[in-house]
Amino acid sequence: MGVVLRAVLACAALLVGCSEPKGPAQTSAATDHVSIVHRNCGLRSYVGETDVAVRCLWYSNERSKRFQLPVAILSKPHERNDNTSVLVYIAGGPGDGFQTQADNLEYWLDWYGGSPLEADLLIYNPRGVPGSKPYWYCPEYDQVSLNVMSEKVGFEEEARRAAPVLHACMEGFSARLQAMDLPNYRKLSDFSTEQQARDILGILSALEYEQWHLWGVSYGTRVALKASQLALLVPEQSAKLTSQILDSPYPFNKGVLHEWAALQDNALRLHERNWAKFTRDLSLAAGNDERLIEYLTSFSSFEHLWDSVNAALDAIESEESQKGVNVHDSRLYFHVENGFRHEIATDEQQALPVYTTDHFTFYMSRSRLAALMYFVLYNASLHEQFYAALYELEQLKTVRVSPKNHNINTLLSLFLHSSFDPAFNSFAYFATECTDNPRATAADIERAISQYPAWSEYLTVMQRYDVCAANFFQKTLNTNPLTVDAKLQQPYNVSIPTLILSGENDPVTPREWAEELADTYTNSGGDVTLIRTGGGHGVLHAGWCDFSGMQAWVAHTQGTEVPDTRVAAEQRYCGY
Template sequence: MLYLSTDSARYAMLRQLCFILLLLTQSVVGAQATIESANCAAQPPATKASCGYVSLPQDYADPAAGRVEIYYTQIHSRGDKPDPLVYLVGGPGSSGTQLLPVSYEKYLRAFADKRDIIIIDQRGTGLSTPSLYCREALFRLGDILESSHQEHAELLLEILTDCQRRLARQGLRFDTFHSENNARDVVNALLALGYERWNLVGVSYGSRLALTMMRDFPQYLRSVILDSVYPPQADIYVDAYYNGERALAVLFEACAASRGCNNRYPNLRATFYHVYAQLNEMPLLVEYKPPDSRLLTIEISGYRLYDWVFSWLYEVDAIRMIPKLVYELSRGRTRSAAPMGALFEQSMASLSLGMHYSVQCQEEYGAAQRDYAELVAAHPHLAGFLAYPVEGPTTLPQLCELWGAAARDDNANQPVRSDVPTLLLSGNYDPITPPDYAEMAAETLSSAYSYVLPHVGHAVLRSDECAVDIAVAFIKQPLTEPDSRCIASAQPMRFR
């Protein structure tokens, strides 16, 4: 077995022949990766778990640059399979620990009878330290919600500037927070815990992290599940607008094909774009009081509505509500839309935004500098919306210049070629990682099975029992095509 160490003369020849590969796979294990046990912050009921921190270098090329303490949860199985299932969450910037209770209840427990389940808070997230959370975003959530569409991106840029300056004063190296180091952390943590081989389930950005591990550390991987696939060659910032329009078209067509939805909400497509234009001309003002907050006055512009609907397309329960919410807004009713939209904006503020933009500015910003003229020509109604999100073409360059995490080499955006058995799962309503992304990734994976769940949005395993059944069958026998007949019997979307 190839141990990830630069000290052994045993691999001198391999270093000479594969110098670049070894740069990618350098890690510190053994004496330099120390484990300290800790209380479990999110142990699912009726499970036996161990938790703690694995201490690893912040910069694998410069051990003197300090340490990161990676928090893990190890759920012990009653089974005897030696290869655990490792859960990689998305974002980038989400916390595996925070998402564990729901994820375990929804699908991870389906694997727990045979093998251990490992959850790792990626560097900069969750209980791992140092933390790259931007508490400034949570402190000013009320200001974010009350910002007009003209103020929104600039306010977020101001908040992120304050966050970056605070974190920089702590001596953090933003250029060390990227997918390659995330992959090294996961590998070294698992080796330190005594595992020699494992299975991955990566969701959203977690699928990109899993693909990075497939590229850099294939020798440790028995199988990989990619849920809501985010391939490194995708241009996600520009694609997001096209992908959002695609998902909206799926929604409009499904409502038109549903007798109940079409009777209650006829001409949903035309109604949505009419409301979008109308709210941009004359936004609605609605009073809303979040829990533990002051009374807020939220401006619902068409741009904010579009942003909210985009986010609602992630979740099945929210998708079912979209036609009703659009029609309510067309009649000036805001009682349902405002709380759902505010919840979305609050969830974004709870990401580790420092980790998020450290990764994205290094791995996505260069690819995002495409000409937006083609996009606007295809979808003219998006011309004004481009200035609304902080990741838009106006403010993203300022944000990434501020963050000081320069674009990485081209390898970070190249397709991953791998022979590791891989299951790819996509939701037809997904507005951010569409089924096309799974097909894009599968083109260079020699042992891949790809399935589209027709009535699901983002994070398929969390939403669809059929997908869980397919995944369980795949993990049992990764070299055999899993039984996917349940997809054909999926019930149509039931709109409210």
């Protein structure tokens, strides 16, 4: 939604890795003209160290033959595996890549080998992201983002400078797609959730499994919901689709621009609750900095703390402006070591500036602090450090020479490495979100501003520079750009058992979304289990739900194990 940091020259999006994959002759060219080609997994250290078998493939189909997706299948020895069922992991994003890269496969080998899961595990890379072919990128967008975050500019100036670069990248990529002359060419909507769901069904249809289980996380839940919906149209697929696990669900009717303010407001409310518990525990704990305790407990609420720190930023900026302090000498200017500088870039990514930048430089402003506030909610272990970092920021009012702010620097390092992670493709994100979601009307924005006046400036700017309103998206869909793609609407497929997991501190897909989705299934007669956990976004990966419960879910939904109804679902499928 809108223009984001990581967004001054006009550029054309580049496509790389378009050559045909090397490997044995293609197989499984079934009725959908699917092509499965074997590929090298790239694993070295794990050869002979595990009894888990790994099979790596390239997938493509005749409808979109230029898109080639890497697939990896993990299997256990026959005595530990029924060899007839598969669990498909659908990553979040949209835009997350390198799912089947060797380093990532080593993580999955550890997890899968130690888990009781008996079904095969299938991991794949979505179209248009690092690791897939073609992979597309625009170094100029990353560069302008790196530049602007180090400058003392406001949120609107960030958007104003990033917007033309982002628009040029998206239009350039759209032109390249057209030049590729793809069958059934649909421009940027080739990255819609519907197309990605068809990829999953195509992969599964090319393999000989009798029972399919979908496991989506965040945006991946939307792909799972669409795939299960599409499977209803094909009897052979519907008969094999057995269950779905939706971790931190992203329903069809969410994600519109005007909802952004509600998510920000929800983030502040989550901090309010977490901060109250933190300060209570802080005052009881021994060994804490007495000045930190005194400072934090002097505020009656997180809102008052938040307002005080933002006022401190304003005061520092005003004072330094009056004195003519250079931005590089500002107390709000931070240097953070760039860990990507020491990594070896893939051939496709060598032009990305994140691999050649020695340090991240960052000027702390109100809008960037708000982004950091939102970011730390992803990981509960960062909350305490964030509140201590707010204390450090406030102290900069009276410190004339910037100290080594341990907590601020640590959080900024995590934030910046996440924001500029080469595994993420911002353009695949925009292509998907802008295709899937309806445009916010002026009336929508006005209502959101009325309800959340604190975020009015942000909403106004985001609407003004909304890349989703660009002509290349309006031309993509043969519908009114103010309405959602008709193919991404309910009803959902309620004919299969559905497990929904939701964290109480989720800032991205809040618990209300999960509860609303569960109610929709229940009211439609669906078999749905909703488990509310602690933690934030991504319940399973954050450890708030035991992975071992997935085998219990798979066995139950396949009918190979009768669940003990005396044990609560939380215990059966989450281990608590």
